[in-house]
Amino acid sequence: MRKVLVADDDADIRTLVALRLRYAGFEVVEAEDGEQALELVATERPELCVLDVTMPKVDGFEVTRRLRANAETERLPVILLTARAQSRALAEGIAAGANDYVPKPFRADDLIARVKAELEGRV
């Protein structure tokens, strides 16, 4: 089973996304914030990260930037989730090095499809 990390400070959404991914057949690791997400990436070695942008301590952009700055994780796929729909946020996400960007609210099918696409694209 492929391992995916989901990070979101909103427990409802984190649970929802984790549920959907598990139903879709992925192994899910959950993080409550960016800091924890980075720790889990190091310990759990997921194959993909779904990161909420707006998180306490370290936000999704910053997590992405740090992952890209690290040789071991520079190619780890990152999908950003955000309620900030403005194009500025999208641009910043791409600049930080995210592979995809899913605005909230999102449809579960859409998210799963993008996760699968990223993982398959890597293979």
Place this chain on the structure above:
Amino acid sequence: MRLIRRGFRASDLLVLAAALAVAGVATVLLVRNGNEVSKAGTRELLITDLLRRENDLYDLSYSLLNGHADPSNVRWVERDVAQQIEELETHHREADLADVFTADRAFRQALSKELELLEAGEYSAALELQRRSIFPKHRAVSRELSAAMSDFDERRSTLSARETRISIIASFVAALGIALVTLIASRSRRDRAAAEAAQLAIENQRLRDQNAIAELVRQVARSAEKTESVPRLLERTIGLVCFFAGWPLGHVWLRGTEGRLEPTNIWHCEETGRFRSFRRATEDMAAAGEEGLAGRAARSGRPEWLDDIGATDLPRAAAARAEGVTASLAFPILSNGEVVAVLEMFTDRPSPAHRALDGIAGALAVQLGEIISRKAVDVERSRLAAIVASTDDSMLTTTPGGRITSWNRAAAEHSGYSAEEIIGRPITVLFPDELQREFGQLLERLERGETVRNFELKLRKRSGELADISVTVTPLGGKRGFAITSRDITELRQTQMRYRTLVEQLPLMTYVDEPTIDEDGFWKSSYVSPQIEAILGFTPEEWNAMPYSAHIHEDDRERVIAGHAEVYSTLCDYDDEYRLVHKDGSTVWVRDAMTFVRDDSGEALYAQGYTVDITKQKTYEQELDRLLARERAQNEELRELDRLKDEFVALVSHELRTPLTSIRGYLELVLDGQAGKVNDQQLQFLGVVERNADRLQRLVGDLLFIAQVDAGRLTLELERTDAVRIAREAIEAASPIAADKDVELRLDAHDGALLVGDRSRLAQLIDNLVSNAIKFTPAGGRVLVRVASTPTGVTIEVADTGMGIPADEQARLFQRFFRTAAASSQAIPGTGLGLAISKAIVDAHEGAIAVTSEEGHGTTFRVSIPTQVDSIEVAA
């Protein structure tokens, strides 16, 4: 002379022998003989007379030369003298003495020729002439004269002898008594005649010498008239004198600048290269000249003679001995009683009689001195005359009583009066009666002995026209009258007037500052234009009565003093704005611009400038500054508000969407049956939840859209797209709703309608219009969407058969949150943002949206989008 005497003695013997013979016939013959003797005496007397007259003519010539500076006068006198000399010569010929005077004349001609050569600088030719003539020639002439006279004497003796012999042959008849008586008478007459002739010959020789000297001096004088500089004149003179005397070496000493007699390099030397060491010794004497021969002459003021300079202990004795220089003559040149130069000459030949040389020296000393002093005066006088004639200033002189005595060219030109008509008339004719008083003041000042400078008054020209003039009057020494120079300043006055009126008309004050400083270092104003009163309340006099710094506002004083001090030292232009204090105590802002006027050497003559009242501008400026500051603060506030709004939008976006995400996400989970089976009623209720969640999501989306438009951040993603296809998709999406409401929804479009635009925004636009139309169209109604290409773009029409919009509401239709009365009363759902968003999208595409509606019949929205959108990002 000896010959003559001897002749007389021989005749005496014959006469004594004859006395023993008969002397009858002799009486007649002796009477004849006596007549001959008397005739010879008459001739001598005639010669003497002629020479005296010639001498007188020379004297006249000098007096004329000395008394008249005008060379034309001298030439005239010379012509006259020459003519008279020629007349005398005619008399000489008539007196049967032509032979003598021809020789004399030849000498004079030779001398003239030689002088011409000398003056032309042809010394060798002159030298050749000299070998043949000059003084020895003159002596030869004298000898010829003597010879001619002794010849005459001999002829007379022969005659006497012949007569005596005849008387011896015929004498026997003559009585001794008669013979004795006759003899005594005859002898005493003859002795007397002979003595007279001898005296006359001596006198004639003296006169000849004198005339020769006179000729030399005359030549010197003539040379002087042609020679500009005194040293050159002295050089010619020493040359002439040496040539004349036949002396080989001459030198000139001059009074130096310190009053000491100094040797010069002005030499006459017969043969170049001779007397080299003697000459060097002379030039080396320098100040020691006072000790030598020249010094002696300078001290005594008379010619000094030495038979042999080598035999003395004078400074040049050794050099003289070495080169054989013997006789020396030095003679001073006196000008106004002072020795200005000493001419000295030397010879190595046996010295001739120096009586004539003394004569030359004496004559030259006086003559040259006069020429030298006259030359100085002449040069000055002709210079002054040239200035007076050429100046453009009028110059005149008057008697003490004001009668005009001279009148220059400029005076004649300016006044219109010629010199002929004005000289001798009183100067008052030049001044109009009404201005005589002013002229009187001028006279009063003159009477006090003052020199009046640049006195301005009016002059009446000959034509009656008045002219402004500026005169300077100087009393002539010895109460001889006045010298007046006057300048026409009419034009200057008019120009000044024009400039002054112009300057005093300007809406600013002008000033001229002179470089005399007041206590704070400001230059003092010599002129302040009257506008100052309008600007600062002070008259120019009141203004200048106070130091400048007192006029400056105390807050600006230090800066203005420093600013002025700087430009006074650099002479750069000054330009500053500061505050002055009005007479009434109020503050006046001025701009003060000053520039320096300099002379050719760069020295500042004065400063000129202007002061403009800029109080109003300053007030405006300050007001403007205040407004700008306020606007800046407002802008800052607005920017802050904008930032807060952005934050708010981000917050709303996040805070509303996050719960919506959960609601929808979990709802989806339940509806998907992922959380267990859902019964039909639950499904129906969850459908309501889902629909309202969707509505809420749309509302959030619309609000964010509007916020983006407001922030100018509506971004179009431009691409080539087909409006027909977009419309078709919109209609397909809306069809289920239309069908639910029993509203017919149709697309009327033939071909593709291509344009450049943002596909999703255009879709949003058409969605809005179509869903609106369906919403406001009752069952059984119809919604028709027409898309068509036009030459400039694409038109999209959405027409319904709905309730229509009242005319008074149409104008507000595109305002956000505006809802028609009908929509509100009939509770038709909507946020009032749809049409505002639609208009924003149309505007971003640089298109237009319009509505036509008839109540109860329906509404048509017409959108036109140009084919090409110029800019990528367009503010709404």
